[in-house]
Amino acid sequence: MRTRAIAKGDLMSSPASPLPARPSLVQLRKQAKELLRDYRANDRAALARVQEHHPRITSERRLTLADAQLVVAREYGFSSWAKLKHHVESVQRPADFDEPLWGRATWPFLAAVYKGDETTVRQMLARDSSLARAEYAYLQPLHYAVRGGRIGMVRLLLDVGADPLAEGWSGRFGDEIRDDTPLARARDRELNEIVALLEAAAGDKPRSVAPERKAPSTPERELEDEMMRICHRSEIDRAIAMIDRHPGIAQAGLYEAVHQNHPQLVRILLERGAKATTPWRWACWYTPLMHSLRYPKPRYDIAQMLLDHGVDPNETNGMGMTTLHIVAGQGTVDAARWLLDRGADIHSRDREFESTPLAWAARAGRADMVRFLLSRGARAVRADDEPWATPIAWARRRNHLEVVSLLLKEARTDPAP
Numbered sequence: 320m321r322t323r324a325i326a327k328g329d330l331m332s333s334p335a336s337p338l339p340a341r342p343s344l345v346q347l348r349k350q351a352k353e354l355l356r357d358y359r360a361n362d363r364a365a366l367a368r369v370q371e372h373h374p375r376i377t378s379e380r381r382l383t384l385a386d387a388q389l390v391v392a393r394e395y396g397f398s399s400w401a402k403l404k405h406h407v408e409s410v411q412r413p414a415d416f417d418e419p420l421w422g423r424a425t426w427p428f429l430a431a432v433y434k435g436d437e438t439t440v441r442q443m444l445a446r447d448s449s450l451a452r453a454e455y456a457y458l459q460p461l462h463y464a465v466r467g468g469r470i471g472m473v474r475l476l477l478d479v480g481a482d483p484l485a486e487g488w489s490g491r492f493g494d495e496i497r498d499d500t501p502l503a504r505a506r507d508r509e510l511n512e513i514v515a516l517l518e519a520a521a522g523d524k525p526r527s528v529a530p531e532r533k534a535p536s537t538p539e540r541e542l543e544d545e546m547m548r549i550c551h552r553s554e555i556d557r558a559i560a561m562i563d564r565h566p567g568i569a570q571a572g573l574y575e576a577v578h579q580n581h582p583q584l585v586r587i588l589l590e591r592g593a594k595a596t597t598p599w600r601w602a603c604w605y606t607p608l609m610h611s612l613r614y615p616k617p618r619y620d621i622a623q624m625l626l627d628h629g630v631d632p633n634e635t636n637g638m639g640m641t642t643l644h645i646v647a648g649q650g651t652v653d654a655a656r657w658l659l660d661r662g663a664d665i666h667s668r669d670r671e672f673e674s675t676p677l678a679w680a681a682r683a684g685r686a687d688m689v690r691f692l693l694s695r696g697a698r699a700v701r702a703d704d705e706p707w708a709t710p711i712a713w714a715r716r717r718n719h720l721e722v723v724s725l726l727l728k729e730a731r732t733d734p735a736p
Contacts, residue, residue: 337395342407344631355383355387372389372390373386373389399702404667405639405670427443427670429460432464432472433467433671435472444479448480451479461483465513477517486499543571546572547572547574555587562591567592572593573595578607585621594629596629596630605645606635608626613645613649613651617651626661632658632662633662639670639671640669641663642658644674648682648683651688652687666697674710677693677697680722681714681722682717686725690725699711700730710722
């Protein structure tokens with residue numbers, strides 16, 4: 320298992336308490352809720368803790384759960400709850416998270432590439448030059464630099480050996496031939512300066528169409544694939560027969576059963592040994608909880624089954640997104656309410672956009688969702704926001720004027736902690 324070193328910027332000078340060897344976000348959230356309860360009961364120790372670590376709180380300003388989380392984070396030496404949460408998630412991340420097929424362990428590097436953070440990219444390359452050709456779901460860093468339109472980053476990566484003709488999802492898919500190289504992406508987006516750089520780097524290098532890219536086939540993977548096909552088609556009798564012949568195979572079908580919105584099959588798989596909390600090979604995109612709530616008509620019965628079997632409403636996919644991020648961006652207010660009522664963190668940040676659910680709603684122009692999240696305590700301005708990742712910044716860039724107006728009004732009445 321790989322763990323993340325704590326960056327200097329994450330830490331404050333002198334933590335009041337050391338983190339346990341195996342920190343738990345569940346326990347840390349519980350500590351914050353207990354602090355909030357004790358503070359509101361005028362407990363002297365709680366009042367002193369808040370005064371020490373969050374002196375901006377006064378008798379005129381009501382302590383919120385986000386404030387209590389900030390106090391807990393600072394007690395453990397972190398400058399924000401988001402940085403404490405990110406550290407704990409890095410420590411907890413299971414070995415499966417580094418599965419070579421998807422390359423999820425490379426995401427911090429790719430996120431820095433996408434954001435154009437040349438300083439971080441140079442530092443990471445100095446430690447491991449192979450990152451220049453690392454893969455995440457078959458895409459290399461140069462794909463992400465093009466996606467972000469980062470000409471300086473493109474130049475940096477080419478200088479250290481990145482391939483302008485890296486295949487990505489290129490290849491033959493049935494009768495279709497798909498070109499998904501960084502150069503093809505730049506041409507599609509009419510990024511002419513980047514196209515010129517990539518063409519010069521490619522030179523006369525021949526371009527051949529790769530075969531369809533697949534994971535290596537093994538008997539175990541073929542068995543898993545068959546179980547997934549059965550569950551995709553919601554064939555309950557065949558699924559039960561398969562589990563009877565191959566104890567333990569229930570796990571492989573759970574993701575598809577959730578994806579296909581089949582509560583009866585989900586229940587059977589959970590009863591026959593599938594673990595709702597097991598990391599998912601496909602979770603770099605949508606986790607089962609995300610699948611259950613991301614549709615226009617969320618399946619709350621399936622979502623509740625997953626929570627009843629140990630799924631954390633704040634679980635993240637490979638890019639640090641929570642289900643609340645997903646539903647906020649899609650504007651499904653009822654699903655957001657359902658999650659918040661079950662402990663979802665309204666101020667969590669993903670690792671791609673460094674943004675909260677409120678910022679995701681603002682980015683998508685979801686005015687009703689913005690109003691709802693603000694009514695539930697989301698803040699338009701937070702002290703540890705990246706300037707480019709604030710809700711207001713996203714709304715302005717996307718020209719969502721109604722959302723900008725809502726957020727500016729809120730920002731004037733609720734200064735950041």
